[in-house]
Amino acid sequence: MRCLRKFGTSTRFMKIQGWNNPKWETDMKKIIVVGGGAAGMFAALAAAKGKNSVTVFEKNEKLGKKLFITGKGRCNLTNAGDMEDLFYHVVTNRKFLYSAFYAYDNNRVIDFFEQNGVKTKTERGGRVFPESDHSSDIIAALKRALKQAGVQVRLKTKVEEVMMEMGLCTGVRLANGERIYSDEVIVATGGISYPSTGSTGDGYVFARKCGHTVEEPEPSLVPFTAKESYVSALQGLSLKNVRITIKHGAKTLFEDFGEMLFTHYGVSGPLCLSASSVAGKALKGQELSMAVDLKPALTNEQLDRRLLRDFDANINRQFKNAVQGLLPQKMQPVIIELSGIPAEKKVNEITKEERSRLLDILKAFPVTLTGLRGFDEAVITRGGVSVKEVNPSTMESKLVSGLYFAGEVLDLDAMTGGYNLQIAWSTGYLAGSSAGEG
Numbered sequence: 001m002r003c004l005r006k007f008g009t010s011t012r013f014m015k016i017q018g019w020n021n022p023k024w025e026t027d028m029k030k031i032i033v034v035g036g037g038a039a040g041m042f043a044a045l046a047a048a049k050g051k052n053s054v055t056v057f058e059k060n061e062k063l064g065k066k067l068f069i070t071g072k073g074r075c076n077l078t079n080a081g082d083m084e085d086l087f088y089h090v091v092t093n094r095k096f097l098y099s100a101f102y103a104y105d106n107n108r109v110i111d112f113f114e115q116n117g118v119k120t121k122t123e124r125g126g127r128v129f130p131e132s133d134h135s136s137d138i139i140a141a142l143k144r145a146l147k148q149a150g151v152q153v154r155l156k157t158k159v160e161e162v163m164m165e166m167g168l169c170t171g172v173r174l175a176n177g178e179r180i181y182s183d184e185v186i187v188a189t190g191g192i193s194y195p196s197t198g199s200t201g202d203g204y205v206f207a208r209k210c211g212h213t214v215e216e217p218e219p220s221l222v223p224f225t226a227k228e229s230y231v232s233a234l235q236g237l238s239l240k241n242v243r244i245t246i247k248h249g250a251k252t253l254f255e256d257f258g259e260m261l262f263t264h265y266g267v268s269g270p271l272c273l274s275a276s277s278v279a280g281k282a283l284k285g286q287e288l289s290m291a292v293d294l295k296p297a298l299t300n301e302q303l304d305r306r307l308l309r310d311f312d313a314n315i316n317r318q319f320k321n322a323v324q325g326l327l328p329q330k331m332q333p334v335i336i337e338l339s340g341i342p343a344e345k346k347v348n349e350i351t352k353e354e355r356s357r358l359l360d361i362l363k364a365f366p367v368t369l370t371g372l373r374g375f376d377e378a379v380i381t382r383g384g385v386s387v388k389e390v391n392p393s394t395m396e397s398k399l400v401s402g403l404y405f406a407g408e409v410l411d412l413d414a415m416t417g418g419y420n421l422q423i424a425w426s427t428g429y430l431a432g433s434s435a436g437e438g
Helices: 001-004 012-015 039-046 065-069 083-088 094-103 106-115 135-149 202-209 230-234 270-282 300-313 329-339 352-363 419-437
Strands: 030-034 053-057 089-092 120-122 129-132 152-154 159-165 168-174 179-181 183-189 216-221 224-226 238-248 251-262 266-268 288-293 365-372 381-387 404-405
Touching: 001 030, 001 168, 001 251, 001 288, 030 039, 030 168, 039 053, 039 120, 039 135, 039 183, 039 419, 065 135, 083 094, 089 094, 094 179, 106 120, 106 419, 129 135, 129 183, 135 251, 152 183, 152 251, 159 202, 159 224, 168 183, 168 224, 183 202, 183 419, 202 216, 216 270, 216 300, 224 270, 230 329, 251 270, 329 352, 329 365, 404 419
Parallel strands: 030 053, 030 183, 053 152, 183 404
Antiparallel strands: 120 129, 159 168, 168 179, 216 381, 224 266, 224 365, 238 251, 238 288, 251 266, 288 365
16 A cells, blocks of 8 residues: 555545455554644544544644634633524524534533543533633643544644545645645635635635635624724723614614624624624625614613612712713723713703713614725634535535545635534534544
8 A cells, every 4th residue: 555655646546446445444544634723633543543544744843733722712612502502503504514513513522621630611692612711721631632532733734735636536645746645625714704824715716616616705703893983982891781782774683792802903802703794794895784772671761760869869960970880980081972971961950862872872882884894804704615525424525435524615604602612512523433434
């Protein structure tokens, strides 16, 4: 078999040509994984279970470079919700993930890391983190597992091309010109978000050269830009326990409860990042309206009674001094201006109509969304290799035998909360185990 590979032919190619040898049926397979991120490492581990020869090629100087910064360095590795919850939070092509999620679900992910020395914890919204809050512990566990499985890792090694012969994947060509022949190749190169981590769209180039369709990559889980000048005045203000509703005309595109952040250019935070994966598609060349309910725990009637109590307690004070217990300090002048009530007006002079305007703003603080920030700030990439051309039961290409895809390189994306990493683990495992057995 070594001789065959030396002359540039995979055993898969030889067997399909009919040049059979009984020895090949028991010989271990040679599998290449391109990309040493979450999906790539999991694919390598799954492929190595069959005692195959597995090599990971990673162009960075270390494995898991993007994984290291995930969840602000804490690594939200999955979500503890049930299967229905996992599917609900997938935005693009959720049906394609049926086999992958059931092959390796979130409970198996948690068990894997627990068994490899990483204690985990579950926080609000089912988000699962390492107990240490260190993403480095996740990467260290994966590296240990790779070493124990006998997976070879070649760092600072860039793959230039995925090679084919007569519709069969035969290996890869490296940037230095070296050709490495194999029985299977798994492409797990990620998207183009956070390009400083090495996610520069290499997998899209490989896929196109192999005849695959690549859906237009776009930034997702990314902050919005906003129109109003008062938004930038609120820069740095984080709001917890608020509800946002994003609309295109009368149509509601997104509505959820959680935490958001004002920035110098617009809005960010978990709520807005998740919203971008849904509402971002409608932003091309047009604006969307976002309403922030600052007091979602109170109905309009309850909030009106709260305002009356606050006003009664400050009846002889100026309006600007009566809202101090109602709003964060940074937000008070903005709300006062939007309400149209003079800041110096005595509380006992405020009319019912003025109080009604104030209530409306508190329940629907207006923000006009004008666009999305770029790939440098995007947590993930929306778009990628068309899943119509990939077998959902194996992650193998329908166009090129022996070529597999896993993780963010595929046209799959989800909301924040650990769901995108779950996609990486699940598709990586399915690709690796299928390549190892096929």
